[in-house]
Amino acid sequence: MAELLAKSPCEGLLPKEVDGLTLSEAKRATMTSLSPYRGQEAVLSDVLKTEHGMALPRPNRSAGKEGARAVWFGQRQVMLIGPDPAVSLADHAALTDQSDAWAVVLLEGEGAEDVLARLVPLDLRREHFKKGHTARSQLQHMMVSITRVGDARFQIMAFRSMAKTLVHELEIAMKGVAARRAS
Amino acid sequence: MRLTCPVCGERDRREFYYMGDAVALRRPDPEAGDAVWDDYLHNRDNPAGVTRDLWQHEGGCGAWIVVTRNTMTHEVLETALASDVKGSVG
Numbered sequence: 001m002a003e004l005l006a007k008s009p010c011e012g013l014l015p016k017e018v019d020g021l022t023l024s025e026a027k028r029a030t031m032t033s034l035s036p037y038r039g040q041e042a043v044l045s046d047v048l049k050t051e052h053g054m055a056l057p058r059p060n061r062s063a064g065k066e067g068a069r070a071v072w073f074g075q076r077q078v079m080l081i082g083p084d085p086a087v088s089l090a091d092h093a094a095l096t097d098q099s100d101a102w103a104v105v106l107l108e109g110e111g112a113e114d115v116l117a118r119l120v121p122l123d124l125r126r127e128h129f130k131k132g133h134t135a136r137s138q139l140q141h142m143m144v145s146i147t148r149v150g151d152a153r154f155q156i157m158a159f160r161s162m163a164k165t166l167v168h169e170l171e172i173a174m175k176g177v178a179a180r181r182a183s
Numbered sequence: 184m185r186l187t188c189p190v191c192g193e194r195d196r197r198e199f200y201y202m203g204d205a206v207a208l209r210r211p212d213p214e215a216g217d218a219v220w221d222d223y224l225h226n227r228d229n230p231a232g233v234t235r236d237l238w239q240h241e242g243g244c245g246a247w248i249v250v251t252r253n254t255m256t257h258e259v260l261e262t263a264l265a266s267d268v269k270g271s272v273g
């Protein structure tokens with residue numbers, strides 16, 4: 001029987017450290033997209049709260065914390081990250097296992113906003129984009145989900161097939177920010 | 184150019200995909216006849232002034248948006264979710 005090795009999306013690529021800024025891969029977690037059926041948002045939110053301890057986040061917001069997080073993920077879609085989804089959620093939403101579909105990285109350190117400012121057409125400074133805020137946007141040409149999960153800590157998700165490009169773009173921007181600081 | 188997604192807020196144009204005239208929201212009845220279907224498929228106005236287009240917030244939330252804008256001034260007058268507009272387009 002074949003011996004298969006499970007590899008994480010950023011295996012061999014991360015972590016990276018540049019001048020106090022770190023880029024690391026998030027711990028592997030179960031990821032399930034929840035797409036509420038028509039008119040079921042409120043009851044889905046109640047079930048999510050009962051089963052996983054957080055209400056359904058509104059657009060551009062996330063809920064929960066490390067290990068059990070719900071991230072708004074686009075029009076009528078929320079990504080549950082961490083727990084195995086409670087079966088009762090399926091009464092109110094279409095559930096899809098996306099655990100292997102996304103590369104999830106964490107960008108951390110003072111100046112993380114400056115790194116993202118080189119890549120993303122959004123104002124992600126703390127005054128505008130607070131802890132718990134999330135956005136679907138683009139990082140260069142890649143579609144991403146960006147969430148501020150700490151004071152100077154961002155979670156960035158891109159398609160797994162783009163993992164290498166994601167790391168490459170972020171590393172170049174990290175070096176650019178470091179070079180600008182040094183000059 | 185900036186467009187306001189009704190879901191995400193004001194965003195850069197590069198996040199959006201342009202489809203064209205919002206005529207796609209007024210699909211004729213299957214039995215409407217050749218002339219009506221020919222017009223729907225092939226004929227478009229080219230207004231100098233206010234026009235209504237369909238855009239998708241492809242690099243964002245994915246929503247389809249009806250954008251009312253002025254081709255003369257480049258002013259964006261209104262944006263609305265296509266799913267909200269659909270019922271009210273005659």
Ligand SMILES: [Zn+2]
Nearest residue numbers: 188191240244
């Ligand atoms: Zn949007």
